[in-house]
Amino acid sequence: MELLPYTFKWIEVLLRWSHVLFAILWVGNSFLFNYLDNKLEKNTTSKEVDAEGILQHSGWFYRVERLNTVPEKFSKNLIIFKWQSYLTFITGMLLLIIIYYANSKILMIDKRVNENITPLMGIGISIFSIVGSWLIYDLICKSKLINKKIIFPVVLLIIGAVISFSLTKIFGSRFAFLSVGVILGCIMFFNVFFVIIPNGKNITSSALNKEKFDLNLSISAKTRSVHNNVITFLVLFVMLSGHASFIWINQYNWIILTFLAITLGLLRHYFNLRAKKKI
Numbered sequence: 191m192e193l194l195p196y197t198f199k200w201i202e203v204l205l206r207w208s209h210v211l212f213a214i215l216w217v218g219n220s221f222l223f224n225y226l227d228n229k230l231e232k233n234t235t236s237k238e239v240d241a242e243g244i245l246q247h248s249g250w251f252y253r254v255e256r257l258n259t260v261p262e263k264f265s266k267n268l269i270i271f272k273w274q275s276y277l278t279f280i281t282g283m284l285l286l287i288i289i290y291y292a293n294s295k296i297l298m299i300d301k302r303v304n305e306n307i308t309p310l311m312g313i314g315i316s317i318f319s320i321v322g323s324w325l326i327y328d329l330i331c332k333s334k335l336i337n338k339k340i341i342f343p344v345v346l347l348i349i350g351a352v353i354s355f356s357l358t359k360i361f362g363s364r365f366a367f368l369s370v371g372v373i374l375g376c377i378m379f380f381n382v383f384f385v386i387i388p389n390g391k392n393i394t395s396s397a398l399n400k401e402k403f404d405l406n407l408s409i410s411a412k413t414r415s416v417h418n419n420v421i422t423f424l425v426l427f428v429m430l431s432g433h434a435s436f437i438w439i440n441q442y443n444w445i446i447l448t449f450l451a452i453t454l455g456l457l458r459h460y461f462n463l464r465a466k467k468k469i
Contacts, residue, residue, distance in 0.1 A: 202288065209281035216274035217422055223271075224419045227412075228465035230256055260397035268394070272387050279379040286372060290365060291316075300362030307360055315360055316369060323353060323373045324380050336413070347451060354444040367438035370447055371428030374421055381414040419462070423454035 230241035238259055245252040290297050294309035298316070307315070326349060335342045353373070357366040389407040396403035427450060431437055437446060 198288075202285075205281050205285050205288075209278060209285060212274055212278040212281060213426075216278050217426070219271045219274060220415070220419045220422060224416065224462060225465050226254060227256070228462055230254065260393065260403060264394075264397065270387070270390060272382060275379055275382040279376070279383075282372070282375060290368075298361055298365045303358070303362060304360055312361065316372075319353065319357065319369060320373055320376045324377050327377055328380070328384075331414070331417075343455070347448070350451060351444065351448045354447050358444050363440075363443055364432065364435070364438050367428065367431055367443050367447065371425055371431075374425045375429070378418045378421065378425065381418055385414045386411045416462075420455050420458045421451075423458050424451050427454060 226243070227241075230243040233239045233242050233255075238257055239255050240258040241256045243254050245254055291313050294312050298312045299307055299309055327346065330336070330342070330345065335345060350370070354366075354370050357369050360366070361369065389411040392407055393403045428447070437443065440446060
């Protein structure tokens with residue numbers, strides 16, 4: 191066995207393992223914090239503490255408090271959850287490059303679908319679809335539509351369906367289906383990188399400088415976090431769909447994907463409402 195191909199196989203295996211591991215950590219954080227936000231009991235006796243609760247795990251009790259205001263004193267052990275997201279994105283991009291982009295002629299392009307697309311064009315379209323989808327989503331989030339609880343998700347669903355259908359006319363069925371998961375996963379990361387973490391840093395900086403922070407930063411960060419949480423089930427399903435060819439090889443795969451988006455999104459939303467005891 192030649193050393194170089196053998197080494198590359200090990201790199202690919204380790205990247206796959208790392209990607210799954212970091213994704214588990216990221217999803218776990220998302221589920222935990224959204225669950226706590228929904229489950230903690232409202233505190234009406236304290237101006238500082240908004241909600242609180244007691245956790246029990248592995249024989250110990252943990253007191254959890256969500257604060258209304260910035261704490262007067264920060265612990266040196268201030269924990270910011272970001273590297274799970276960053277490393278999931280980095281390993282995912284590396285896998286996309288070394289598996290699909292490096293073998294675009296075989297794994298991305300299908301001449302039976304579109305004979306005019308070259309491998310280089312396919313890579314360019316893939317990158318454009320990721321960046322373009324994020325810009326569209328981010329623009330809508332910054333518009334007044336964000337306050338429309340029904341219209342907002344419907345608009346995003348329609349745009350997502352159009353993008354999914356368009357991809358099936360460009361790429362082979364498997365990569366077209368996978369591309370939707372890549373786009374959604376990247377949007378989740380961009381939410382963390384461009385909104386959630388910067389807003390958190392601004393709030394922390396204001397606290398350290400004894401300045402009043404903008405509450406809209408917290409609301410915006412939390413909104414993007416909830417968006418990430420709601421689409422998690424769909425992203426996980428799509429990323430594992432490579433093992434279920436009967437789904438993505440179907441000529442109506444984009445319709446199946448749209449149906450899954452509705453079903454899994456509502457399922458995740460149901461669990462959030464259940465934690466709030468609203469159903």
